[in-house]
Amino acid sequence: GAGVSQSPSNKVTEKGKDVELRCDPISGHTALYWYRQRLGQGLEFLIYFQGNSAPDKSGLPSDRFSAERTGESVSTLTIQRTQQEDSAVYLCASSFGRGSTGEQFFGPGTRLTVL
């Protein structure tokens, strides 16, 4: 596709379960970002991948959160033992080069609800 895609669009899970969120970036984009957007709040940076470099995990809120990226393609954000405070929209963005100086292209997000 032409844009960033994310799946699933909605996920409802029970507290304590693990979830996996997927992001397909725009082909050729070397940078990939994950953000969390809680209701009524701004975007909270989670993790950043740039090419084959080690990811910047400085925004991950706890060790329950992890992410992987295969080369310069698909990324998966995993949340283990979900808690109610994990309920949010998780946004993925990709950019050609550095996302701090160029445009980031965002996916539509995955809305996660933890019951």
Add this chain to the structure above:
Amino acid sequence: AQSVTQPDIHITVSEGASLELRCNYSYGATPYLFWYVQSPGQGLQLLLKYFSGDTLVQGIKGFEAEFKRSQSSFNLRKPSVHWSDAAEYFCAVGAWNTDKLIFGTGTRLQVFP
């Protein structure tokens, strides 16, 4: 500390009225400034960006923004708002020496006919 402040959480305007959304930043390095718009159920879309040069930048959908270094501001403006402009607007700041953007908390714009 680096930060972005959008003082207005929610703004309501009538269709056809002018609009100004405020953004203030605190950043050690020379900032790169962005405005993104998030329409309901959609991802964020870049409206405009400022890196250097002319401090008044034009963006898509008739929006413009003015960088004022003395006031650490990058306010977004539109002379005549359309109902389709109803959305959430985010200001963000980056720099040459970082790979990350810092986003403000957003301003929700409501447009009345």
